[in-house]
Amino acid sequence: MVESVRVPILASWERCQTAGLDPERFEVPYTDDLDPTGALVRAAGPVLDRLAGTLSGTRTAVLLTDDRGLVIDRRAAEPPLLPALDRVRLAPGFSYHELHAGTNGIGTALAARQPVRVCGEEHFSAALRGFTCFGVPVRHPVSGRVEGVLDLTSLYGDAHPLMAELARGCALAIEQRLLDECGERERALLHSYLAAEHRATTAASLRLDGAGRFQGVGPPAGLTDGDESALAETAAGLIAAGRREALQLPLSHGRTAHLLCRPLAGGAVVEVSVPGDAGSPGGGTGGSARRPLLVGEAGVGRLAVAARRRLELLSDAALRIGTTLDVSRTAREIVEAAVPRFADHATVDLFCPVLHGTAPVDPGAELRRVAASGAAPGAAYGPHARGEPIRLVPGSPQARALCGGAAVRDTSTGPDGEPRAVIAVPLRARDTLLGVATFQRAAPTEPFADDDLTLARDLAARAAVCIDNARLFTREHHLALELQRSLLPRGVPEQHAVDVAHRYLPAARGRVGGDWFDVIPLSGARVALVVGDVVGHGIHAAAAMGRLRTAAHNFSALDLPPDELLGRLDDLVVRLDDESGTGPGLAGATCLYAVYDPVTRRCQLARAGHPPPALLAPDGEVRFPDLPAGPPLGLGGLPFEAAEFAVPEGSGIVLYTDGLIEGRHLDPDTGMRRLGRALTAVPRGCPPEEVCAALEAALRPAPSADDVVLLVARTRTLDERQVAGWDVPDDPAAVSALRSAITRRLRAWGLDELTFTTELIASELITNAIRHGAGPVRATLLRDRALVFEVADASGTSPRLRRAATTDEGGRGIFLVAQLCRRWGTRYTDRGKVIWTEQQLPA
Template identity: 55%
Template sequence: MEHVSAAIVLDAQGVVTGWSEGAQRLTGRTAEEAVGRPARELLAEDPPLADGAAPNGTVVLRHRDGSAVPADLTASPVLGEDGAPAGYVVTARQPGDPEPTLAEQAFQQASMSMSVFDTEQRYLRLNGAACQVMGVPEEVLLGRPFPETVEDAEHSRGFLWHLRQVAETGRPLRYESYTGAPALNREHAWTTDMWPVRDSSGRLIGTALAAFDSTEQYWARQRLALLNEAAATIGTTLDVVRTTEELIGVVVPRFADFASVDLFDWVLGAEEAPVLPGAEIALRRVAHGSGSEGTPEAAVRLGEVDFYPAFSPPARAIMEGRVILSQAGEPAFMRWVAERNARAPAGRRHRVGAHSMMAVPLRARGTTLGVAVAVRIGQPDDYGADDAVFAEELGSRAAVCIDNARRFARERTTALALQHNLLPRGLPGQAAVEVAHRYRPSGSQAGIGGDWFDVIPLSGGRVALVVGDVVGHGIPSSATMGRLCTAVRTLADVDLPPDELLTHLDDLVTHLAGDDTNEVAELGATCLYSVYDPVTRRLGLAAAGHPPPAVVLPDGTTQIIEISAGPPLGVGGLPFEAVEVELPEGSLVALYTDGLIQDRDRDIDHATAELCRALTAPAETLDALCDTVLKAVLPEDPSDDVALLLARTRALGADRIATWDVTPDPEHVAATRQAATEQLTAWGLDETSFVTELVVSELVTNAIRYGAPPIQLRLIRDRTLICEVSDGSSTSPHLRRAHAYDEGGRGLLLVAQLTQRWGSRQTGSGKTIWAEQPLPPG
């Protein structure tokens, strides 16, 4: 007979309750034949035992065929809840068993935990590693069901389910878990291979497993997963504080029980200060987090500045540019904790139990921005070399994101300052329209755009209303916007019609783009230029790729002015068309950039309708109406800059305008001059009569001598007294200095000296020469 080993389970009365495959081979009896019978019936001769006791020592078993089988028995009691024996696990081995085979020796000496179970998940064999993990010798476990040998019910259910699956399906399985073990003081990761065990006939007689402690590999995967998560979650916004909070969110609680991020003040916008070797380092607490509610470990409040002495791990990490590991018991660690606790306010002491910490310098592009600190309190493992490598990689990634946010904030601040300086601060005084405006910078990561607006007083009491948009963001767009704004003001001073002004502006943009110093043509720019005349109440406008303005008439009717928008500036070669509409006094004109109505998540027609409705909302002032419009139309976080310019039109009544048709004959100059003087008297402006007579005489005489009919004189009483002479010639006069013996050439020089300003503008039928002089006080 072959030499076999058997395991038998008895209850307290000596009745068989468990029967192993080895017992079947040893006695020839199946489990059905043995279980439920008293153990005495299995013996060939009665040993001197008391009732209910388990056999121990050398006995003779009765084989099923009637033969006697000697066996050495070892019984181990199984204790119940009250500590009394509730049964026994008996192992039987034939006397004179041979030395263990090579396979048995390999099984026993394997470094991984290996066990064999019967089909009911009772222990049949364990090797030394398995016994070490379980913390008890093999004989204590043999014959016992697996769930009775562990305390972790949740892990037991998963483990037992896989064991049963192998026994029921006959297919191997792999089970990965993270749990503790009876003899281990911490949780481990386990990779367990389970497979069926069959006899020579192919019948499934049990299951076997080999459990590999994969804790190191588990934590390596966890660190890699954290790095991947950090790449996706850190730097989602270009905000320094938010980026540091995202770093804390990745680290706590999986890698640290407490973590903090401290930055130099210059990273947050202050002036940069040098770090002197050996001196305390001042850092501002930007973010911290804890696995405990209320963050009791934080000795520094958010926003406060803390000073790190040179010996402290954070200061060393900054000065040495590497990760500093410290463990409880090390002098530097204990000294730093004691020093911080001494300076921390009451209730902010370092929590007892902090046993390991790590200080990680935050360096990006060769510059140290601050330091991150990770502390372990409840997690049992100290930080090691692998953790330091991981923290260095994580800190490097986070530092780049923080530096990107810092650079974005600095560029945004610069662009905002540039935008603020280039946009009109206080609009010039004029009587043609009442205006209000708003500029709303973009809140997106793209940065500040190039939206702008302007109000430019023109001759004859007219006013130019302008809005423009340079596509793109950042300082280049703001600088381009400033150049276009200056160019429009320069061209407006020439008093060109809207379509001609845009043509000249388009040529200028094309020329600038060709210099390779300004990619305006590549980026694109749009502009809407309009001129309102309070005398005729007509609004002339032209657009270069810009949205048309909205108009609210005094009766509440709202409409979008139909205009043929030409191409954006810089395209070149295509004309711009001007339109002209007559507006009742008190009409509201709304000029805006496309950021007000265009967004990737909105329909432009719906947004335009919202704008028209918002413009009719009741408001005490135009300023209040600006706020109402922005609140009603703009989303909470606009993706583009917005410029809004509201203008309510005024009209100059007939009592403030006087017009005369002039006969092109020098003899009629005196009569014209006299008519102008009488009108001044009617207006109560006798003090201006002397200068006005000289201006009228000179301008009318020049029109008769050098111009062409028809000739017209017009006086306008506005904030200034305006004298205009129009004729049918397109030739404009120019100021020149008369020589000593010249008989002429002094007229325009005299006009320029006596008036506040003067100039000429082209009209559809010729030109107009105008001059302005201030009204007398009162």
């Protein structure tokens, strides 16, 4: 049942339960302390008369209450309704405040400060469940204060759907009459002032001009809009003070306005003179006659000043709140904007999931105090420090605000035993409840007024959107970071060509970029070292990085030369950008691809717009090889060039992304010189892990606007005793001799278990090379992490695995090879091709 109850009604029930009301017991207090001649009664009288006439013939009662919920007027269109109203004491003098009568159209409208309809069973008290009522708060149009409630009540079965619109319209009419009454008092003040000045005037002559001012009252002619605004603001402040005071106000063009505030009975008037102003009556050229600038009541003036200050606070808050996309920082900006201009103390408590970027799904989730600020240092406003979990007391303003989904104004007792005015506002954005903001005032600060409650709502609404924006950014960042981590290598694969250490250093403020690296074992004991960088940050950059890394990994399986591999990557990026249409593409990504061969001790590299690698020689010399830059990936139609050079054993190959050598105040050339100096300072023979740590300490900018990938590889070589090679004559009879040589080598290595399978593989591959390839033919046997057998020839034709038919005499050789080895493949060289196989070494 509770799930189907409207939110305002459910919030009212919770307030009644917290107050300890009994639904079966109905008692409302009575008082004769009524003001039958008050401003609200005077303004509402004619409106109620017309409303009663409109409802003649219906069973609907018209009731007017004051701001305490006391009924001060009742009009019943039909006498049969009166006994039912009298039984529940719905008559003048009785209080229908929510704390006395429970959920009802009068008390709940006062508590919620908004129109409320309560039907039948929605009443908290059983005695009222036979009625339907609709209450509308009546606000003073100048102060914004709730003066009372206009309520239409009927028996449950007699309710009319037009009750709501009728009540709203009459409440607006009463508010307009209250405003007219303020104008009459202002007219009387001006009349009193002119009479005291012995100026001939009549009530008829005090007419309003087109700007809504009394004729003859206002700033002198010829002033700029800025001057008029400054005069009006200063005059309102003087009237708010309500005392005799004179001051000078600088104006534009070097002029000065002289203002004098003169108290009147019930108000004040501000006079102005501008020396040299010809627009003042009797001033003439160079005259300085005074004229009335503004007349008003001191209380109204104070309201105008307070309203201006509230607007200034909202304007400043719009500039101060949400300057970053950090949830905690945004929460601190809220309390900094509120204290001390709006409250003596402010706190922001958020649900824990919000801090991690997710939306809270459980309204009972743990709250955490994210921000707190007090005007007085050391003041005790609550037991919770920033960062601590919050456990709300049932019935507290914060708990009621979260449960009811509306701002709550109340009083509470602080830790020091002193009463405090409290406003608790739920922080809600995009239908997501994020937490609660609390504002407190203690004596001697004035308690919160109705306008303060509205201001707190506006402040919380703006803050909630900023917090939710920060939450969404945090969620995207976490998703991007998780995506990136899932796409980066989780470890270095087993290989014996290089010793590797790596670093991924994210950018400051948690920005996730598209930097990536890879270490890929290749055939023939070789290894590929890859570093790349995708332009941009966020999920798109992380996803693009994953696509490029996957593509590079797949292309490397083809054993392509570095320049050809980058060419294929470039073609892929162009195709993906074409497919993406108007969406974000991959163009602008950079990549460096290097292949190191521990047998020949040579390294072949190519780069696509990426910074060049650094080579650290065993003797400590550092150099940056002259490697053609190449265009970034995605431009299409441009070739890439590779370079090859010898690498002594124990050399360091340092690959990195531009975040290591570039920055806001650091150009790439200077950054590369810093990298060279940092590498020179590394002690000789340091393992790659220590080299990474040294470079990170020396070069990592703090904070960095870009992420950094660093890959350090220390080269190794295969001992001559681990490599065996034979030149094979172009004669099938040579296969037998080769098998014998392979058997002896395997026996020397202690790999007798692999003799049979290796002989079969060698026989098939050598025979194919002699029959279908072109000389010269060379066979190579490597003992590394696996047993590698390679056959090289000058032909560009590669064998393929196929299923032979039962009647076929051949076509089963490669199938047999594939079954005997763990992996096999073909790579092409500038002299032909190499067919290679790998067999698992025995344990």
